[in-house]
Amino acid sequence: MIELMFYALFVASTLISVYLVVKLQFAFKHFQMKKLVSESTMIDDLPSVSVCIPARNETHAMTGCLERVIASTYPKLEIIVLDDSSVDDTSILIKSFAHAGVRFVEGSKLTGEWLGKNHALQELMLEASGTYVLFMDVDTLIGPDTIGQLVAYAKSEDATMVSVLPRRADGWLGSVIFAPLRYFRELVMHSKKTPATASNAWMINRRTLRDEMNGFNDLKNHVQPEAKIAARLTVQNKYRFLIGTELLGVNYEKKWSSQIETSVRLLYPTLGGNLVKNILAVIALTIAILPAIILPIALADDLVYVQIFSLWQLCVYIAIYAEYLSKVWRHNWWLGALLWPAIVVQELILVIISVVRYRLGTVTWKGRRISTQASIKVSE
Numbered sequence: 470m471i472e473l474m475f476y477a478l479f480v481a482s483t484l485i486s487v488y489l490v491v492k493l494q495f496a497f498k499h500f501q502m503k504k505l506v507s508e509s510t511m512i513d514d515l516p517s518v519s520v521c522i523p524a525r526n527e528t529h530a531m532t533g534c535l536e537r538v539i540a541s542t543y544p545k546l547e548i549i550v551l552d553d554s555s556v557d558d559t560s561i562l563i564k565s566f567a568h569a570g571v572r573f574v575e576g577s578k579l580t581g582e583w584l585g586k587n588h589a590l591q592e593l594m595l596e597a598s599g600t601y602v603l604f605m606d607v608d609t610l611i612g613p614d615t616i617g618q619l620v621a622y623a624k625s626e627d628a629t630m631v632s633v634l635p636r637r638a639d640g641w642l643g644s645v646i647f648a649p650l651r652y653f654r655e656l657v658m659h660s661k662k663t664p665a666t667a668s669n670a671w672m673i674n675r676r677t678l679r680d681e682m683n684g685f686n687d688l689k690n691h692v693q694p695e696a697k698i699a700a701r702l703t704v705q706n707k708y709r710f711l712i713g714t715e716l717l718g719v720n721y722e723k724k725w726s727s728q729i730e731t732s733v734r735l736l737y738p739t740l741g742g743n744l745v746k747n748i749l750a751v752i753a754l755t756i757a758i759l760p761a762i763i764l765p766i767a768l769a770d771d772l773v774y775v776q777i778f779s780l781w782q783l784c785v786y787i788a789i790y791a792e793y794l795s796k797v798w799r800h801n802w803w804l805g806a807l808l809w810p811a812i813v814v815q816e817l818i819l820v821i822i823s824v825v826r827y828r829l830g831t832v833t834w835k836g837r838r839i840s841t842q843a844s845i846k847v848s849e
Contacts, residue, residue, distance in 0.1 A: 500710050500712045515543075516624075521550075524552055574593070602674075619672050633669070636719065644728065648812075656712075761779075
């Protein structure tokens with residue numbers, strides 16, 4: 470019986486490994502800008518871009534974010550930052566950049582079914598005047614050529630929306646090393662129905678969003694509205710997703726506590742918003758961590774064939790994760806890869822916490838409660 474269970478685990482673990490390899494290789498092949506788009510490919514009449522940044526209690530990251538946007542070389546740019554009822558000095562900090570052309574918008578009072586960020590995105594869209602709107606989180610850092618490259622790429626691909634998976638710049642920080650598997654999950658779960666998306670930086674044609682999609686009015690209570698928009702445009706072959714590169718220049722810095730809060734907010738709904746799919750995720754994560762648990766037990770009991778399997782499977786998982794990290798970290802990706810078992814345990818705990826808190830109705834985002842009914846609509 471024990472041998473049968475062991476072989477079943479071996480088969481399940483191998484299938485998970487194969488699935489991860491196939492999905493990641495597809496992502497690495499299709500989601501990377503192969504080279505920096507030449508300026509010569511840009512049309513003479515450059516489209517304007519509105520950089521729109523929603524902010525709520527962001528004094529710790531606002532300066533770095535705005536300094537990078539202001540340093541952009543793109544010539545037709547407007548920068549709009551909305552203060553979403555911050556209780557710190559965020560509004561004062563935003564206004565201090567007025568001399569550099571940053572326009573401050575005071576967010577209106579939240580009403581009805583709106584989630585806070587969705588409401589802020591809607592107000593920013595209405596304030597924007599650019600051909601494209603680049604929505605950015607405050608913890609996102611862009612390079613001088615980022616906006617020009619995104620516009621050129623969107624034009625060359627005839628894409629209405631482009632979303633970028635940002636890179637982590639410093640591999641020594643605990644917030645990087647112990648980062649949850651959010652973007653790893655986006656890549657391996659990518660499909661036409663649920664395309665990979667990143668909320669840190671995504672650009673979309675403003676008129677399409679406003680007129681054809683009714684802005685965010687139909688997405689008032691979706692926890693990840695950009696994913697819903699991307700899914701609609703994927704059907705029309707008008708959506709593109711990019712894995713950030715050094716040339717593209719999209720990076721992000723996010724505190725570990727904020728990443729944990731984001732994972733709790735997103736895991737339950739992005740895994741289908743129902744217990745069955747979340748339980749399947751728990752089972753898959755458990756299988757992924759079992760080789761690391763079984764190996765020391767097998768070494769103690771001198772079970773050679775179990776030792777070989779466990780060590781082999783653990784090395785395979787670490788190699789898969791290392792391949793992913795080498796694409797999204799600038800430095801020391803190997804350090805994060807070696808911590809694969811700890812990262813999986815963390816993700817397992819986060820899935821359970823997300824399920825429990827949504828079922829109890831206690832999930833919050835920046836001090837505001839998110840209802841269960843609102844959250845599950847991300848995948849509908």
